[in-house]
Amino acid sequence: MTRRPVTPASIGxxxxxxxxxxxxxxxxxxxSEAPDFQPLRQAVLRELVERNQSLYTHALPVMETLHAQIVDTQSMVLLTxxxxxxxxxxxxxDFVEKANRVALCPGVSWAEADRGTNAIGTALVDRQPTVVHADEHFLHANRILTxxxxxxxxxxxxxxxxxxxxxxxxxxxxxxxxxxRMSAQMIENHLFSNQxxxxxxxxxxARAEFIGTLFEGLAAFAPDGTFLSANRSALFQFGQPLAELQRQPFDALFGCAFASLLQQIARAPGESILLTLRSGVRVVARGEYAAPRYVAPLEDVGGVTRAPLTGGARHVARAADPAPPATLETLDTxxxxxxxxxxxxxKLRGRDIPILVLxxxxxxKxxxxxxxxxxxxxxxxxxxALNCASLPETLIEAELFGYEDGAFTGAKKRGSVGKIVQADxxxxxxDEIGDMxxxxxxRLMRVLQERTVVPLGGTRAIPVDLRIVCATHRNLREMIDAGTFREDLYYRINGLVVTLPALRERTDLAALVARMLALQPEGERLPRRVSDAVLERFTQCRWPGNLRQLANVLRTAxxxxxxxxxxxxxxxxxxxxQDCVDVAAEGGVRAAPAVSGASGGDDGGRGAARASAQQASARMEDWQTALIxxxxxxxxxxxxxxxxxxxLARNTVYRYLRRGGTTH
Known part of the structure; x- marks a missing residue:
């Protein structure tokens, strides 16, 4: 048997x-066998990549980041x-030539059956992270590697x-x-979020500062609260294998009713709550779900449209018929x-006149x-689409215009194509161009004038043919007077200016509700209409969050x-x-009338629910004040x-400040 020397990598x-x-x-x-220099034919390799498209797509950006961390160390990053x-x-x-000598290149198998002991093949057999250093490789030819x-x-x-x-x-x-290991876990988390x-x-x-990082636990649930899956960190924190977790309801895992989580998500998206694991460990948690398919168009990521998740006996993600795209006709309700x-x-159909949506x-918008x-x-x-308010000022330029290799510290190898070129x-x-x-x-003004874009760190102008649609909730004319928005750019983007009304100003609320509910995913036993009492409540709401708030309320309900x-x-x-009660208390709208049952007698507990909401109004206002x-x-x-x-609307925050709030 081949003698294996003891090395720092093998100790323990x-x-x-x-x-x-x-x-x-x-x-x-x-x-003593020589490595096999017969990789897969290019056509076969392309087919294999296509069969692993999801893995390939989510791994590439992580591989680039990992390679940037180990650059100039005579090494390479590989995905199998x-x-x-x-x-x-x-x-x-300077390492690629040496790697080619041992067939360390795309299309070659590094399974143990083909290459003997090596990190790739051995890790796949053991299903554990593995280091194989120098003479630990079985084949002599591979002992130049770690x-x-x-x-x-x-x-x-x-x-x-x-x-x-x-x-x-x-x-x-x-x-x-x-x-x-961290990079592999990052890929797994991306795959999890996509699935x-x-x-x-x-x-x-258990530690609040780890929420939103690579180390957070992720657990997914169907709309009825059935457990679907969890990532590695979550499995570690639960202390149970996936098969056991799939037999347990939400409340057994987190010590909290699933309905309470849904209400928390609707009430305060992104806010953290405390939950208790079965082990007794208290954890900081944040619940979320995506905007429903029947409200907003599906998001295309890398050319792949994400299908919605539905419930059902098997509780697995399934492809569904895509929601119809938004058209001018479907927006008319x-x-x-x-x-x-x-x-x-x-009237501007087919004409590349810029449009500004307020x-x-x-x-x-x-x-x-x-x-x-x-x-x-x-x-x-x-x-x-690019939301100018969602990116730090230092990243907007790179995201919009793109950059060449080495344009700045931390830039990807081979550069990045910006949003402008992507939209060619x-x-x-x-969106939110007022925050640019x-x-x-x-720079944007120059692009609109010359119809070319020069990436950061580049010298070659790239011609582009695109239409510009901009949107903002800000008053751009006031910003021009204040010197925070360029007047010449304003007149470049406002070929036609339209202002969308707030939801409370629209007369088609009932039609919007019916349209949203009618387009709910098939296969879920969800209602397709609201009662007259609910519609009455809707007409009395101020809807500060407008259509987005209506969508969230309908989804939760x-x-x-x-x-x-x-x-x-x-x-x-x-x-x-509670918001409806607050509005009534402020005199914005009349208080909701008592809701009667079909027989005009018992209201089925709805009056009690309203009374409970009124009692909680003060507590809710205190909570909102503290949160702001x-x-x-x-x-x-x-x-x-x-x-x-x-x-929230900025006016809501300003109203808090006028009531005596402080930012210190």
């Missing part, structure tokens, strides 16, 4: 290498499928590939495996103001932009009323009922940023 894990060498001998491999066949590689140019590999699992725990860093033995570093994009997801960890806007926009947050694109000759080309031939939608920094306004013919008042989120104060303090008094984070 001799059995792993010894067992791998034993398997290599049993297969019949000879340590579940059999160990290399799908893609990124390597230092390799660190971690297997990659899909959201259901099945091994689908591996991520590996292989390099010259002289560059061995004990921390490389930690980088590989369960339309599920109810819970992010949790009977309101005279909206109909007039749609008629004006329709309106409060949540009024449907992006839906209108998508409809404009879909009803234009450019519909087959990309629709690219199609439509570029710049002045320096970028100047639909889940609460699952199996019923219609949504009743008791199915509405508590915070929504905390957010303003954390954001150094930035009212606009606080309003965006809380999902």
């Amino acid at each position: 894990r001799p059995d792993v290498i010894a067992q791998a060498h034993a398997r290599s001998l049993e297969i019949g491999l000879r340590a 499928d579940h059999r160990g066949v290399i799908l893609h590689s990124l390597g230092d140019s 390799c660190s590999c971690a297997p990659i699992a899909d959201p259901f725990g099945r091994t689908i590939g591996a991520l590996d860093v292989s390099g010259d033995t002289r560059g061995f570093h004990k921390h490389t495996l930690a980088l590989v 369960f994009a339309d599920a109810i997801r819970v992010h949790f960890h 009977g309101d005279a103001q909206v109909a007039a806007i749609l008629r004006r926009v329709a 309106g409060k947050t949540g009024t449907g 992006e839906w209108l932009a998508r409809a404009i694109h879909h009803d234009s000759p450019r519909r087959a080309a990309p629709f690219i 031939g199609g439509t570029l939608f710049l 920094p002045l320096a970028q306004q100047v 639909s889940i609460m009323a699952e199996g019923a013919e219609q949504i009743e008042v008791e199915d509405l989120p508590d915070d929504f009922l 104060a905390q957010t303003l303090a954390r954001l150094d008094g930035n009212v606009s940023a606080a309003a965006r984070e809380l999902g």
Whole structure:
């Protein structure tokens, strides 16, 4: 048997290498064998990549980041499928030639059966992160390498590939495996989020600062509260394997009713709550679910449309018929103001006149932009959206205009194509353009004038053909007077200006509700209408969140009323009922009348629900005041940023300040 020397990499894990060498001998491999230089034909390799498209797509950006961390160390990053066949590689140019000598290149299998003991093959067999250093390799030819590999699992725990860093033995570093493990977990988290994009997801960890990081636990649930899956960190925190977790309800896992989580999500999206695991450990958690399919167009990511998740006996994600795209016709639900806007926009069909859409947050500015694109000759080309308020000032320029290799510290190798070039031939939608920094306004103005864009760090102008649609909730004329928005850019983007009305100003509320409910996903036993009492409540709401708020209220209420013919008042989120009471107390609208049953007698408990909401009104206002104060303090008094984070209108935050709030 081949003698295996003791090395720093093998201390504490001799059995792993010894067992791998034993398997290599049993297969019949000879340590002196030369490596196989016959990779898969290009056509076969392309087909293999296509079969692993989801893994490949989500791994590439992580591989680039990992390679940037180990650049100039005579090493390379490799991605394989579940059999160990290399799908893609990124390597230092001075190491690629050495790697080719041992067939470390795309299309070659590094399974143990083909290469003996090696990090990729051994990690896939053991399903554990593995380092194989120098003479620990079974084949003599591979002993010029040190390799660190971690297997990659899909959201259901099945091994689908591996991520590996292989390099010259002289560059061995004990921390490389930690980088590989973290990168593999990052890929798994991306796959998890993509798989369960339309599920109810819970992010949790015992330490609040780990929420939103690589180390947070992720658990996904169907709309009825059935457990679907969890990522590695969640499995570790639960202390149970996936098969056992799939037999347990939400309340057994987190010590909380599922309905309470849904109400928390609707009341305060993004806010953290405390939950208790079965082990007794208290964790900080944040629940979320994506905007429902029947409200907003499906999001295209990398050319792949995400299908919504539905419930059912098997509780797995399934492909569904895509929601119909937003068109000018489908946006017309009977309101005279909206109909007039749609008629004006329709007259520009086929003409590349820029459009500026004004309106409060949540009024449907992006839906209108998508409809404009879909009803234009450019519909087959990309629709690219960028929210100028969602990116730090230092990133907007790179995201919009793109950059060349080495343009700035941290830039991706080979650069990045910006949103403007991505939109070539199609439509570029710049949301919240009022938040674009002045320096970028100047560059955008030049692009609109010359119809070319020069990436950061580049010298070559790239011609572009696109249509611009912009949107903002700000008063751009006031910003021009204040010197924070360029007048020349304003006149470049406002070929036609339209202002979307707030939901409370529209006359088609009943039609909007009916349209949203009618387009709920098939297969879920969700109601397709609301009761007269619910519609009455809706007409009395101020709807500060506009269409987005209506969508969230309907989604939560639909889940609460699952199996019923219609949504009743008791199915509405508590915070929504409390908001209605607050509005009535302020004299904004009349208080909701008593809701009677069909016989005119017992109201089925709805009056009690209203009374409970009235009693909770003061507590709710105290909670909101405290939340606004905390957010303003954390954001150094930035009212606009606080309003965006809380999902409130800026006037609401200013009203709090006028009542005596402080940012200190």
